[in-house]
Amino acid sequence: MKLATLRRRAETLPGVSGVARLDRATTRLAGRLNPGDVAIIDHVDLDRATAETLLAARPAAIVNAQPCISGRYPNLGPELVVAHGVPLLDNVGGEVFAAVKEGAKVRVDGDTVYVGETPIASGTVQDADTVETLMAEAKAGLASQLEAFAVNTGEFMTGERRLLLEGEGIPALTTRMRGKHVLVVMRSHEYASDLKALKSYIREYRPVLVGVDGGADALIEAGHTPDLIVGDMDAVSDTALATGAEVVVHAYPDGRAPGLLRVQDLGVPAVTFPTAGTSEDVALLLADEGEAELIVAVGSHADLTEFLDRGRAGMASSFLVRLKIGAKLVDAATVTRLYRNRISAAALLLLVIGALVAVAAALAVSDAGRTYLTTLSDDVGRFFDWLQDSFS
Known part of the structure; x- marks a missing residue:
């Protein structure tokens, strides 16, 4: 009788409740997030790609130890979260990771996180109005971000000019790309709709299918089998790695590759590609080095705002990689428009x-x-x- 009373009492408490899932690596958290869970993250300047990954799991609420918009630049993730009606509470502090255990039942009510009726963390509630205000203020930080972006671009060019100019360090692959179309899929903005629109294109041209981390799972969900999987291996499923695709693990410039051990434990052969760039850059460079005729990018970053949205110095490498590849690289949306209208x-x-x-x-x-x-x-x-x- 006492247990039933407690349950009824919990059901009448205000706010939203769910099972807590915690991880300071947001991409790793997204892989085990279930509908109705409360996602507790540690992600300053929540970007759109990460927000989309979290929202795909349909969480009851998102709690961030860090500010979702720090003011450095107008990042796009918080706007997407509040537009989907998911409660967003940020700046609660890193202590929440010690106060909440994985799998515990938590409740988010206003600016406070509770375990039972005990408040354990509080922060700032973000809604459409507060996000709009913060985004307007953040635009003032674009000038300094552009300066930092230019500096990072120069540093990357200095440190990896042989990679960009001579292809030094790019591993040889068994996957043949010469003279073929290559479709590089990132599990990012509008990837699902792009893959759906490209179904006829894929059926006719049979491009080499490259999944960047979770992009491999995106290909599988769309009914395709990846030929090549590239990335840190922190956001790709065991199922995708077991498809027989060739695997390239993105490593740090000093050769360390934390994701390699996981792949080896699965008994999957892999090679490493050390670079300070992003996993997306690794995939594009591999396709270019493989002499692909055309590289089609799904879920990529198309403009300056999206480059900055990722909030990483490594995004400077993406700018230089695109300069290197040139007109060979096109966005999926462009291919969709041209292919659809080819026969009137x-x-x-x-x-x-x-x-x-x-x-x-x-x-x-x-x-x-x-x-x-x-x-x-x-x-x-x-x-x-x-x-x-x-x-x-």
């Missing part, structure tokens, strides 16, 4: 009319065809006579 409705109509004319001409010049047309004409005449008699 008018052209299809003319094709059908031409086929009908050809059939009619073939029937008219043959004895069997003339007999068939005469019989068809008689049948049509009798049908119209029947109609006339029925309504007279």
